[in-house]
Amino acid sequence: MEKKKKAANPTSDDSESNLWSFLTPRGTTASFVCITLFAILVRVAVSIHPYSGAGTPPKYGDYEAQRHWMEITLNLPVKEWYRNSTVNDLKYWGLDYPPLTAYQSYIHGLFLRFFDPQSVALFTSRGYESYIGKLLMRWTVLLSDVLIFFPAVIYFVTVYYSGTHDGPKSGNMWHFAMILLNPCLILIDHGHFQYNCISLGFTVAAVSAILSDRDIFGSILFTLSLNHKQVLSRLAPFERGIYEDYVANFWCTTSVIVKWKRLFSTQALRILSLVSTVSTCLPSMMLLILAPSRKNFLFGLLSSALSFYFFSFQVHEKSILLPLLPASFLAIDEPLIFRWLTYFALLSLFPLLRRDELILPYIALYGLFVLLYNAPVQRKDIRETRSHFTTLKYFLITSSLLLHIVYLMVTPPRRYPYLFEAVMMLLCFSQFFFIFMYANMKQWEFLKLSSQIVREKKNL
Secondary structure (H helix, E strand, C coil): CCHHHHHHHHHHHHHHHHHHHHHHHCCCHHHHHHCCCCCCHHHHHHHHCCCCCCCCCCCCHHHHHHHHHHHHHHHCCHCCCHHHHHHCCCCCCCCCCHHHHHHHHHHHHHHHHHHHHHHCCCCCCCCCCCHHHHHHHHHHHHHHHHHHHHHHHHHHHHHHHHHHHCCCCCCCHHHHHHHCCCCHHHHHHHHHHCCCHHHHHHHHEEEEEECCCHHHHHHHHHHHHHHHHHHCHHHHHHHCCCCCCCCCCCCHHHHHCCCCHHHCHHHHHHHHHHHHHHHHHHHHHHHHHHCCHHHHHHHHHHHHHHHHHHHHHCHHHHHHHHHHHHHHHCCCCHHHHHHHHHHHHHHHHHHHHCCCCCCCHHHHHHHHHHHHHCCCCCCCCCCCCCCCHHHHHHHHHHHHHHHHHHHHHHHCCCCCCCCHHHHHHHHHHHHHHHHHHHHHHHHHHHHHHHHHHHHHHHHH
């Protein structure tokens, strides 16, 4: 009788276990399928909301840029894709990405032309926003995500938990879900509208190949990533200045005190940007060379990605997706860093997403991230001990949440119309820089450990 009662009244622990059963290692294939289907559903739900530049002529936004590239690649010969002419005005969303992006636009354009030829007709399709056209455009992003980013993440999780990760394997499904359900990537690609899933998918696959000692394959994949997203130098927007809008990098943050655009010419800023980026990457590179390991490699990726975000020329808010990727690779081993970077990456994107009227999916994905992050899996911070940083941590989180509310409900002073964006930028930059320093510190620890092992071997 007692056994029957116990079975009829499961404990709270049992209920919690059942709630998160799809994130546990039992039935790995089924868990992979469930998480994948859920990730697709989330993307579809976000895609029914507005996108960048919806109904805002004359240039609209990133959605129109991607559609226009399909129009150009479909209707003009290859040699005309990058040339300014009477039929290809480069001032109207000129194609300024490498050929891999151009051919991707061509393939997607074929898909659109088959179902809705008017959506990619030369000249007449500018600003085209029919229901079927928008639906087809959203499908091109979803298909790209499912065909490139999803398999790459499966590849990474398989490789990582078969060799690189030295802890328990029970968190692999949680790790898979956290990478696949990255709120920033979903909001930018399926809300704002871009194809970052392609370049990031190639990057994930490249990292996975390198972790499995397939260096040549990894190099090929990384080259594909660069050739998809890196802006062509001939058409790089240097005339816009070293930064645009409010982005939480070094140049924009310090411009409150140092007026970079006034003090230096564009050419001087280009050189300064290059020197700063390379010099801040060098310590991480040297530490990786001196103490090579898979884990050190991942921290090196995080450090160098943040260097590029801080100091590169013409960084956009969306560029934070690049540092987020290695942080998500380290999610099971450095969960606090992953969570912290995600929180403040979301905050840094908030003004952009508000302009796109994506507040509802932003709140929903923010909540989903918090919920999934706190799933009961074995992570190094599953039971955080209280320290003198705890108060500061809660203060920063509270400040972040209050900034969201203030930005939505309070009108800034006329004299300082971008006051709230500036405060967000300063807060996010400070947290990104903390993570950058932490990543470098971890690499120093790997060097010390490597040196200690070498000394011990000599003493044997």
